[in-house]
Amino acid sequence: MKKILVIGAGSAIAEATARMFAQRGDALFLVGRKAEVLESMCADLRVRGAQTVGRHVMDANAFDGHAAMLNEAERALGGLDIVLVAHGTLGDQKACEGSVELTLRELNTNGISVVALLTLLAARFEQRGAGTIVVISSVAGDRGRQSNYVYGSAKALVTAFTSGLRQRLYPLGICVITVKPGFVDTPMTAAFPKGALWAKPQQIAAGIVSAVDRGSATVVYLPWFWRWIMLIIRSIPESIFRRLQL
Numbered sequence: 001m002k003k004i005l006v007i008g009a010g011s012a013i014a015e016a017t018a019r020m021f022a023q024r025g026d027a028l029f030l031v032g033r034k035a036e037v038l039e040s041m042c043a044d045l046r047v048r049g050a051q052t053v054g055r056h057v058m059d060a061n062a063f064d065g066h067a068a069m070l071n072e073a074e075r076a077l078g079g080l081d082i083v084l085v086a087h088g089t090l091g092d093q094k095a096c097e098g099s100v101e102l103t104l105r106e107l108n109t110n111g112i113s114v115v116a117l118l119t120l121l122a123a124r125f126e127q128r129g130a131g132t133i134v135v136i137s138s139v140a141g142d143r144g145r146q147s148n149y150v151y152g153s154a155k156a157l158v159t160a161f162t163s164g165l166r167q168r169l170y171p172l173g174i175c176v177i178t179v180k181p182g183f184v185d186t187p188m189t190a191a192f193p194k195g196a197l198w199a200k201p202q203q204i205a206a207g208i209v210s211a212v213d214r215g216s217a218t219v220v221y222l223p224w225f226w227r228w229i230m231l232i233i234r235s236i237p238e239s240i241f242r243r244l245q246l
């Protein structure tokens with residue numbers, strides 16, 4: 001039985017992942033912005049087999065609430081084995097271009113709040129000398145594109161930060177996993193037309209759980225083919241890339 005904290009628990013990907021953990025009888029602690037969503041998830045996860053399910057309402061951008069949330073999660077679960085950091089917003093890129101305030105809010109939600117949480121989590125896991133930290137970044141962080149570079153640059157921060165954290169914590173037996181999903185059919189992307197490259201949240205959840213089970217501190221593209229798509233996209237010379245409408 002693992003003790004698992006899920007931050008951004010209301011996310012479709014996080015919920016699908018939490019359900020898989022619940023079915024294995026793990027103990028969960030859910031963190032999100034909406035009390036009623038967390039409440040109904042708790043009931044659902046108990047029915048699915050979770051050993052215990054706790055919850056805590058928190059906006060990830062309220063940085064001064066992070067430490068208290070972690071204290072409560074540790075108290076409720078009796079420690080922490082696995083943490084999944086999943087919250088995020090796909091802001092309106094065009095609106096960000098006309099607003100510093102909006103741009104900074106998106107960077108806070110998708111980047112800085114994750115860095116703040118990971119800084120506290122790393123110190124706690126370091127003391128414990130074991131555990132797994134899973135962070136959902138995105139393929140969008142691999143190369144800035146005009147259609148979503150505010151979101152993408154926040155994810156690039158998360159990718160680089162988790163890369164360094166992975167190196168720091170690896171010798172201590174702590175596994176940091178950076179998850180980079182491609183297009184996933186969730187409320188975040190509800191307005192987008194869907195096609196062959198799109199995955200369901202359950203597929204991403206299965207990939208996350210299997211990465212946790214493998215215990216390999218690494219970067220995981222989900223589904224797997226995004227590793228090769230992004231390899232190609234990253235290798236396009238800037239002289240060509242700057243002309244593309246991506």
Ligand SMILES: NC(=O)c1ccc[n+]([C@@H]2O[C@H](COP(=O)([O-])OP(=O)(O)OC[C@H]3O[C@@H](n4cnc5c(N)ncnc54)[C@H](OP(=O)(O)O)[C@@H]3O)[C@@H](O)[C@H]2O)c1
Binds near residue numbers: 014060180
């Ligand atoms: N969907 C994709 O195509 C895709 C691709 C690559 C990466 N990702 C990443 O996957 C993760 C999960 O996203 P998803 O696709 O599952 O989207 P989702 O279902 O829309 O979930 C996003 C979640 O983040 C929460 N959230 C947003 N801002 C928050 C804040 N300030 N504090 C606390 N929680 C906050 C939302 O809570 P509320 O319900 O309260 O708004 C919601 O539960 C995100 O990190 C996202 O960037 C998604």
